[in-house]
Amino acid sequence: MTGAAAAPVVLRLEGVTKRFGPLTANDAISFALRRGEVVALLGENGAGKTTLMSILFGHYLADAGRVAVEGRPLPPGDTRAALAAGLAMVHQHFTLADSMSVLENIALGTQPLWSPRLDRGRALKRIREMSADFGLEVDPAARIADLSVGERQRVEILKALYREARVLILDEPTAVLTPQESEALFATLRRLVARGLAIIFISHKLGEVMAVSDRVLVLRAGRLVGERATAETDRHALAELMVGAEIARPDIGPAQPGPALVEMKGVTVGGLGPIDLTLRGGEITGIAGVSGNGQAALAEVLSGTLAPEAGTLAIEGRAAGAWSPRAALASGIARVPEDRHGVGVIGDMSVTENLVAEAYRAPAFSRRGWMKRPAARDFARRVIRDYEVKCSGPEAPARLLSGGNMQKLILGRALDGAPRIILASQPTRGLDVGAVAYVHARLLEARARGAAVLLISEDLDEIMALSDRIHVISRGRLSPASARGELSIREIGARMAGLGFDHAA
Amino acid sequence: MAAALEILFTASFWVAAVRIASPLIFATLGELICERAGVLNLGIEGIMVAGAFAGWITVYSGGDLWTGVAVAALTGAAFGLLHGLLTVPLGLSQHVTGIGITLLATSLTYYTYRLALPEVTSPPKIEAFRPLEIPVLSDLPLIGPALFAQTPFTYLAFVAAALVAWLLYRTPLGLALRAAGENPDALEAQGLSVTAIRMGAVAAGSALMAVGGAFLTMSAFNSFFFEMVNGRGWVCIALVVFGSWRPGKALLGAILFGAFDAYQVRLQGVVGDAVPYQVFLMLPYVLSILALVAVSRRASYPRALMVPYRKGER
Ligand SMILES: Nc1ncnc2c1ncn2[C@@H]1O[C@H](COP(=O)(O)OP(=O)(O)OP(=O)(O)O)[C@@H](O)[C@H]1O
Numbered sequence: 115m116t117g118a119a120a121a122p123v124v125l126r127l128e129g130v131t132k133r134f135g136p137l138t139a140n141d142a143i144s145f146a147l148r149r150g151e152v153v154a155l156l157g158e159n160g161a162g163k164t165t166l167m168s169i170l171f172g173h174y175l176a177d178a179g180r181v182a183v184e185g186r187p188l189p190p191g192d193t194r195a196a197l198a199a200g201l202a203m204v205h206q207h208f209t210l211a212d213s214m215s216v217l218e219n220i221a222l223g224t225q226p227l228w229s230p231r232l233d234r235g236r237a238l239k240r241i242r243e244m245s246a247d248f249g250l251e252v253d254p255a256a257r258i259a260d261l262s263v264g265e266r267q268r269v270e271i272l273k274a275l276y277r278e279a280r281v282l283i284l285d286e287p288t289a290v291l292t293p294q295e296s297e298a299l300f301a302t303l304r305r306l307v308a309r310g311l312a313i314i315f316i317s318h319k320l321g322e323v324m325a326v327s328d329r330v331l332v333l334r335a336g337r338l339v340g341e342r343a344t345a346e347t348d349r350h351a352l353a354e355l356m357v358g359a360e361i362a363r364p365d366i367g368p369a370q371p372g373p374a375l376v377e378m379k380g381v382t383v384g385g386l387g388p389i390d391l392t393l394r395g396g397e398i399t400g401i402a403g404v405s406g407n408g409q410a411a412l413a414e415v416l417s418g419t420l421a422p423e424a425g426t427l428a429i430e431g432r433a434a435g436a437w438s439p440r441a442a443l444a445s446g447i448a449r450v451p452e453d454r455h456g457v458g459v460i461g462d463m464s465v466t467e468n469l470v471a472e473a474y475r476a477p478a479f480s481r482r483g484w485m486k487r488p489a490a491r492d493f494a495r496r497v498i499r500d501y502e503v504k505c506s507g508p509e510a511p512a513r514l515l516s517g518g519n520m521q522k523l524i525l526g527r528a529l530d531g532a533p534r535i536i537l538a539s540q541p542t543r544g545l546d547v548g549a550v551a552y553v554h555a556r557l558l559e560a561r562a563r564g565a566a567v568l569l570i571s572e573d574l575d576e577i578m579a580l581s582d583r584i585h586v587i588s589r590g591r592l593s594p595a596s597a598r599g600e601l602s603i604r605e606i607g608a609r610m611a612g613l614g615f616d617h618a619a
Numbered sequence: 620m621a622a623a624l625e626i627l628f629t630a631s632f633w634v635a636a637v638r639i640a641s642p643l644i645f646a647t648l649g650e651l652i653c654e655r656a657g658v659l660n661l662g663i664e665g666i667m668v669a670g671a672f673a674g675w676i677t678v679y680s681g682g683d684l685w686t687g688v689a690v691a692a693l694t695g696a697a698f699g700l701l702h703g704l705l706t707v708p709l710g711l712s713q714h715v716t717g718i719g720i721t722l723l724a725t726s727l728t729y730y731t732y733r734l735a736l737p738e739v740t741s742p743p744k745i746e747a748f749r750p751l752e753i754p755v756l757s758d759l760p761l762i763g764p765a766l767f768a769q770t771p772f773t774y775l776a777f778v779a780a781a782l783v784a785w786l787l788y789r790t791p792l793g794l795a796l797r798a799a800g801e802n803p804d805a806l807e808a809q810g811l812s813v814t815a816i817r818m819g820a821v822a823a824g825s826a827l828m829a830v831g832g833a834f835l836t837m838s839a840f841n842s843f844f845f846e847m848v849n850g851r852g853w854v855c856i857a858l859v860v861f862g863s864w865r866p867g868k869a870l871l872g873a874i875l876f877g878a879f880d881a882y883q884v885r886l887q888g889v890v891g892d893a894v895p896y897q898v899f900l901m902l903p904y905v906l907s908i909l910a911l912v913a914v915s916r917r918a919s920y921p922r923a924l925m926v927p928y929r930k931g932e933r
């Protein structure tokens with residue numbers, strides 16, 4: 115995108131500091147944002163990106179520092195003032211009322227509360243215009259609950275535009291999008307910048323950062339540690355700046371396939387199948403595909419929350435009888451669920467309690483039905499240390515963790531204790547590059563000690579790098595397996611689009 | 620059998636059904652507003668008692684009828700603000716607080732009653748609202764008298780239902796109120812205060828509950844006595860669920876309940892003492908429970924109902 119060095123400054127932060135008890139989440143951060151530029155905010159999980167944006171937006175109160183929009187100081191802790199000044203934010207977790215319509219969500223709070231009539235007609239007309247102008251297609255009458263994640267995000271952006279925002283903040287907007295949806299989002303962003311908006315873009319995906327931003331700011335442990343013009347840097351330099359060290363690529367030895375630990379034959383459930391799938395010990399089996407093609411059902415079958423309607427499922431050669439989540443756990447299947455807020459962690463429980471939630475019956479943590487608290491706490495300390503989970507301690511409520519740290523918590527829970535079979539759904543979504551490398555290393559370690567790993571991911575690079583065998587999933591059917599390096603990324607992409615499948619059958 | 624059916628075709632039955640429904644309409648609308656904003660208000664039973672007394676004592680001590688209604692509303696709003704204060708900014712348990720408000724409002728009322736009328740044994744009557752027949756319309760068969768020969772207080776109940784429906788679905792305020800009960804984060808992200816909206820909703824809703832109570836003393840029994848509210852508040856809690864949190868359906872539910880109640884009284888006359896009369900008294904409640912079971916399984920309740928909201932937390 116175009117350079118904007120001479121454009122006027124729209125947003126200026128000076129010395130913004132925020133502490134949560136002993137933790138300094140933002141440490142004297144200062145920067146300026148100019149009209150028509152896209153600034154990417156990079157940083158590890160828990161570096162303080164979301165916190166900083168929440169301060170701008172008046173959701174958190176800063177302990178020190180000033181914010182000014184177009185030269186005028188912004189009163190702290192006042193969302194309404196931030197909106198009035200032209201700031202708008204698309205949160206990491208959407209803020210939409212599910213049972214209300216798109217139009218209602220967009221119009222909420224845009225008219226004086228005491229006006230006698232909600233002007234639906236005018237709102238409808240403006241939403242239609244904006245949708246057309248910026249390529250944000252969505253039906254204004256639809257209920258949010260009926261929309262896909264990508265559509266919901268469009269509604270969030272429309273909310274911002276409806277208020278004539280001049281600064282748009284996007285917190286990890288692509289973490290939940292399919293690659294196609296991300297492309298569409300970037301096209302929209304380009305149009306917005308052309309109209310003079312300034313954008314702050316938070317992402318862990320360095321490729322995206324290189325593609326959309328003009329300038330990159332890097333946060334580390336709450337401090338601003340670097341600023342680069344995108345054109346004058348590259349992915350490796352950014353990754354290094356972010357984690358403070360170079361990230362080694364994992365080197366992957368040849369697979370030593372063991373016995374088949376999981377065998378599915380003709381398994382059918384909901385929109386999935388019939389599928390045949392074999393997972394061998396010592397191998398990573400990758401499932402590539404755009405999400406929504408049956409991955410969720412596949413993961414649910416393996417983790418026991420769905421029982422197959424037809425076909426057979428055998429674990430270590432024995433047919434799985436009454437299939438339930440507990441049976442799955444008992445047969446040594448560890449899972450990293452996709453929806454970490456819904457299924458993964460229980461926000462109001464502590465880190466320790468979340469960690470032992472699936473293993474509280476194990477002898478290590480319980481004696482005759484009583485929980486061994488000290489043992490559980492020691493386990494929590496170890497996971498926090500080994501996985502570098504940033505939190506105030508084993509007793510911190512899980513909901514206070516940053517998005518990426520929640521994911522690390524789940525991984526720690528799943529991979530500890532040497533499980534024989536590992537189901538990893540989107541295990542690195544929302545993780546920073548350092549954490550991604552760490553997770554990959556852990557999965558490869560499990561493979562080396564003979565575990566069977568099923569890796570479900572939308573990230574083709576991840577699938578290609580880790581998998582010994584790759585299946586593509588499309589509309590509930592699996593392609594035949596291809597061995598590591600057998601197909602190129604383009605060929606896999608073509609299969610993802612449905613080529614080579616016999617969907618008519 | 621024929622006699623039991625004939626009841627349905629008498630004008631007096633429908634008149635009674637609508638009259639019995641009127642206080643329920645007010646109070647159900649009040650509860651509905653609170654719950655739509657995300658706050659369960661179990662103070663309803665006590666607030667109705669307080670409203671019944673406040674309206675009655677105003678008229679008894681020489682006030683005008685509409686002044687009585689206004690005083691009842693203000694009394695309800697005051698209890699509502701207390702409930703709101705405890706449950707919204709302080710985030711206390713809505714169940715426990717609500718029961719507390721009911722006990723507080725009921726006992727305060729009886730205390731005030733004893734202070735104001737220490738000597739009285741049989742409760743004195745007041746000059747209450749009189750039926751106002753609307754020409755032509757009240758001559759329609761069956762529904763004419765039921766809908767157009769009631770007191771102005773009953774007409775107000777129907778107007779209130781229309782106004783609440785308009786407020787909820789046609790105004791920016793109603794949109795904000797519904798959002799407060801669905802996803803407070805959505806409201807806060809658009810620069811509105813969840814606390815202010817919820818407090819306002821609980822105060823306004825409680826005012827309506829108290830007006831419902833006042834109907835009993837000012838348009839039905841014409842005097843105040845203990846235990847006159849008699850569980851009507853709890854019925855309204857069920858009616859909100861029955862009406863799937865929609866004012867129109869809640870209005871129909873209240874009339875249905877009124878009809879059950881009016882019917883059981885008349886059925887007692889037809890059947891005589893072959894069946895103990897308590898069975899008939901139970902009938903409207905049993906039928907309500909059945910209706911509730913049938914209707915509310917699909918009902919989608921406000922997502923953030925009973926979830927306290929604290930700003931600046933995740
Ligand atoms: N309300 C809070 N109370 C206590 N600690 C908090 C609170 N909000 C955030 N934190 C902590 O502040 C730190 C920064 O969190 P923040 O959400 O800003 O990280 P982030 O950079 O957005 O990370 P991610 O990439 O994982 O989303 C984290 O360690 C987090 O646990």
Ligand SMILES: [Mg+2]
Pocket residue numbers: 163164165206285516517
């Ligand atoms: Mg974040």
